[in-house]
Amino acid sequence: MEIVRERDPFPDLRVNIGTLRLQNPVLTASGTFGYAREFANLLNLHRLGGVIVKGISLEPRHGNPPPRIVETACGMLNAIGLENVGVDRFIQEKIPYLRGLQVPAIVNILGDSVEEYQEVTERLASIEGVAAIEVNISCPNVKKGGVAFGANPDMAAAVTHAVKENCDVPVIVKLSPNVSDISEIAAAVEDAGADGVSLINTLIGMAINLEKRKPELANVIGGLSGPAIKPVALRMVYQVARRVSIPVIGIGGIDNSRDALEFIVAGATAVQVGTANFINPRVSEEIAEGIGEYVKTEKLPSIRDLIGCLEVD
Amino acid sequence: MEIVRERDPFPDLRVNIGTLRLQNPVLTASGTFGYAREFANLLNLHRLGGVIVKGISLEPRHGNPPPRIVETACGMLNAIGLENVGVDRFIQEKIPYLRGLQVPAIVNILGDSVEEYQEVTERLASIEGVAAIEVNISCPNVKKGGVAFGANPDMAAAVTHAVKENCDVPVIVKLSPNVSDISEIAAAVEDAGADGVSLINTLIGMAINLEKRKPELANVIGGLSGPAIKPVALRMVYQVARRVSIPVIGIGGIDNSRDALEFIVAGATAVQVGTANFINPRVSEEIAEGIGEYVKTEKLPSIRDLIGCLEVD
C-alpha cells in the first residue's frame, strides 16, 4: 500500500532547491524540530519534504541562561542562544539517525566569523547524510563589532562564499528580516553562489516583566516567531522572489496548509514550519497532506504551478 | 469636583517632550483617532495627554482603493494610502475644534519630498492650536526612487531639518521600524534638531487571499499594527532610548495600561495608542487612568521615575 501510494503520480508535490530534490515542499525549521528523532514517534517523518536540524557550531554551546522563552501576542520570543552539541558530536551522535531517514536532512550552521562557518562546512562536507547546508546568517559577526552577517550584503556574501567553496551539497542561505532591504541581501548571496534562500529568521523583539521591571528573557532581547510575524514574512518572500532567480523557501508563522500555500503563491518554492511544531508536533505532516489535497482539488498539474502565481494588478 | 481633581497633585503623570507639556503620557496615534472629534462622545478627551491627528499632506489625497485593511493574527494590515483632507482644509475645518481642546493637539505630517514637508510645516507654523508637529518619515521619497525617508539617516535628517527650521513648535520625528538599525536613524534626527522621536510606525507586511490568489490589500503591501508588533516595538524603544537623549515616545500594540507602563520602563517618556482605539474607543482614557493607579499604588513620586528604569544585569 505504502509503495503504491508513493508511486502514485498524483498529486505531484515535488520541488527542487538546486540539486536537492524534495518529495514535497514542507520542511521543518531549524531550532524547532530538535534533531528530528524527537518527533519520530509523533509523526511520519517520511511524509515530510525534509528536515532541518538545530543550528550547529564548531564548538558545543551551552546557550543562554534561563528564561529563554516567553509568550507574546500570537507569538513567542526565544533567546536559546544557539545551544548545540557542536559539529563533532553532531556528526557522531545525530548523523547516524538522520542518515537512516528516507527524506533529506538539511544541516543548519552558524558561526561567529567567516572562518568558523568555513570550518563547520569542511567538517560536514564529506559526511553522508548531509543533504544540504542551511546557513544561518543572523548571527553577530564578532570580528565586526557584532553586526549580524545578515545585515550587510558584503558580509552575507562572504559567508556564502566560504560555505559554498567548501562543500558540494546545495547551500541555502537563511536571511534575517531585521534589515532595511532584504532583497538586496538576497541578491548578494545569490551572486555569491547560494543555491537557495530561506526566510525569514526571527524578528528581534523584547518583553518586559512589569512587576520585576526586568526583561522577561535573561538575554534581554530575543527572536519573535509564530503567527504574529506571518504578514512580514509573506511580504519579504514576495519581495525576494521577485528579485532573485534561485528558489526561495518561505518561513514565518506557518500554522496550517493554507498558510503554506499562501507562501507558495507569493513565490516560495518550499516552506518551513517552526513554532507551530511546539503546539502540534504533527503539524508539518498535516501541512504536507493539506497541500496534496489542495493540488488535487484544484486539479493542478503540480505544486510547482502555484509558485509565485500571485495576481497583482 | 473636576477642578479639584485636576489640581490634586497626586498622581503626578506630567511629562515633557521638548517644550511640550503633557498632563499624562498617553497620546493617540496618528491615523487611528481621526481628527479627534470623532471620539468626543466616546471618551473624555481632556483626560488624555494629547491627541495626534491623521497625517496631513500638502494636497488632499484620496488614498488607496479598497480593500485597505485586513485582519491578521493579533494584528491588522492597513494601506489607507494616507488619505487626508490636505493642509489647507485641515486648517480651515479641523483646527477650530482642536484649538478648543484643553489638551495639546499634535499634527502628523507627511510628504513625497523634503520640499513638501517644508511647505506643510510653513502653513502650519503660524496656526494657533498646533501644539507640536510629528513628522512621519515612513513615506517614500519620490525623488530618490521611492526609498522611505526613514530608511536612510541622511534623508531622515534632511526632513527633520526642513521641518525644524520652519516652525517654533516642538518637532517629533516618527521612525520607521523597517530598517537594519533604528537607533542610527534616531541619532541622525536628534542631531538634526528633533525634540523627540516616536516609534514605531507599522512594519511592512502582506496578506494573501488563497481563493483568489491575489493580495488581500489593493495596494499589495500594507502596514502591520496591533499586539503582534509589540515585542518589536518594545525592543526598538529600548534600543533608541539608550542611544539618544531626547524623549522617546513608544508606539506599537499598546492595549492596556500595563503595556504602556512596559514601554515607559523600557525608556519611553510617553506612549501612543493606535489600533486599540478601533477595538475600544475609550481605551486611551482607560490607559491614562491605569497609569495613574499604578503610580499611586507603587507610591512613585511621579511617572517620570519609571522612565527607562528597566533593570538589566
Add this chain to the structure above:
Amino acid sequence: MSQYQENATITRYERLSQDNIRLTLQADSIAAAAKPGQFVMIRTSTAKDPLLRRPFSIHQTSTNGRIQILFKILGRGTELLAHAQEGEQLPVFGPLGHGFDIRTDRPACIVGGGMGIAPMLFLAKRISRLKSNVASDFILFGGRTRTEVEPLSDDFRQFGMRFYEATDDGSYGEKGFVTQLIQRLKPPKGSVVYACGPESMLEQLNIYCQVKGLECQVSVESVMACGMGACLGCNIPAKDGGYVHVCYEGPVFNAEELAWK
C-alpha cells in the same frame, strides 16, 4: 449622533438554521438611539485573536431596550459568536453609521437578499409605524434556499405590506432572484426602493431604478476596523471618482452616489 459601548447580555439565542443565528441583546442605550439601517460592532472574543470587532446590522429593536442581530456563520468571528450563550455578555458598540432615509410620503419597496434581509425587519417595522397605510408597500425577500428564508417569513408578514419571497433553487417561495420579483411586481411610480444584499443584486436594482426613475437606497458592506470614522479603512468607490466611507457616510447610500462596476 450618540454612540455607546455597552456590555450587552444575551437574552435570547435562536439558531434559525444551521448557519443562521439570531441573538437578542439587552443594550438599552443602543436600542433607544438606533435607526433602521444602522449597525453595531461586536467583539467576538475576549482574547487578542481575532482582534477586530465585526459589524452587524441592527435587525430589530424593542421598547424594553433590546436589540437583535441576525447573522450567518462565515469565518472565525461569526463562528465564535455562534458559540455565545444566553446570559453571557458581549461588548457591543453602536448604533453606527447612517441609516435609511425613510420617505413617509412615498410607497416603499423593501428588498433583501440573503443576510441583506437583516436590517429590513427594523426598517419595515419603522415604516409601518410611521405611515398610516402600507398596503401598497412591498417587501421582497430572496435567499439561496428554504432554510435561509422560511424562518424569517412570519416576522415580515405582520406589517400588512405585500410580502413576496423567492429562493434561487425554488425550494421556498418563487423560484428565482428578487430582481426578477421586482421586475414582475413593478412597484408603483414614486416608490422608494430600500435594498440590502449581495453587490450584484444591488447593482441590478440600481439599473432597474434608474430606468424606472425610482429612488434607490442601498445598504452596502466593506471591511471595517473601527466602524466610526477613525481608520478610513472602509472606503468604496464613489461615482465622482473618489471614495466614500461605508461606516460613517453609509452603510446606506443613494445608489446613484456609488461607482458600480
Add this chain to the structure above:
Amino acid sequence: MSQYQENATITRYERLSQDNIRLTLQADSIAAAAKPGQFVMIRTSTAKDPLLRRPFSIHQTSTNGRIQILFKILGRGTELLAHAQEGEQLPVFGPLGHGFDIRTDRPACIVGGGMGIAPMLFLAKRISRLKSNVASDFILFGGRTRTEVEPLSDDFRQFGMRFYEATDDGSYGEKGFVTQLIQRLKPPKGSVVYACGPESMLEQLNIYCQVKGLECQVSVESVMACGMGACLGCNIPAKDGGYVHVCYEGPVFNAEELAWK
C-alpha cells in the same frame, strides 16, 4: 517512551476552591503510559492567542483511561481552562518528561507544597501499590491556607501512609511550612524524599537531605514551549555549570544535579 496527542473529553470538572480546579479527562493512551511525575501539555484555546500549550502534572490516572490534572488559576491560560466544561474536548499531549524513580526497597517521604501536591497523588498511589508495607512512609502536604489543603486531604488518607498537613497561616493542619514538618518528623534513615513545590521549599529540602544523607528527588518547573525536547527553552542551571532541560531531562531531578542559588 511513547507520547500521544489526544483530543480528551472532560468527564468531570471540580472546583476545589476559588482558584483551584481539578479536571478529569478521558485520555486512554496517555493514561496507560503515564508514570508518576510526568506531565501533559494542554492547549487552552483553539484561537492563536494564547499560542502555547501549558504544562500540568498528571495528578492521577485511572484504569478506565482517565487522567486528572489539578491546577491553580494564575494567568490567561489557566483562566481559559477554568472556563472549560464537562463534555468539551481539550487537546492533550503526553505523557511527557521523566518521572520519579520509585525506590520500592526504601521508605518514602513524599513532600508537596502548594500546587506541588499535584503529581503526588499519582506517586503515592503507585508507591502504595508497589510496596507491601507503607506504614513507615510519609506524606507531608503544605499550603498557604485551608482552602488549598483541605479539599485534597481525603484523597491522600486512603493509602495508609503517615499523612501530615500544614498551612502557612495555621488555618488547617499544623501551622508552618512542610520543611518544618520534615525536621520534626525525621523520616527514617535510608528514606527517599520525593518533592514538588516552590523553589525555596525544594532548596531547603535539598539542604536537609544532604545533611541527613537522604536521597532527594525534586520535580521542578520552568517555562516551556514544546514540552518534548524540540525548543531547548526550558533550561535550568545544573551543578556542573551547564544546564539541564526540564521537559525531557526532568521535570524530576536528583536534587544534587541542580545548581541551587
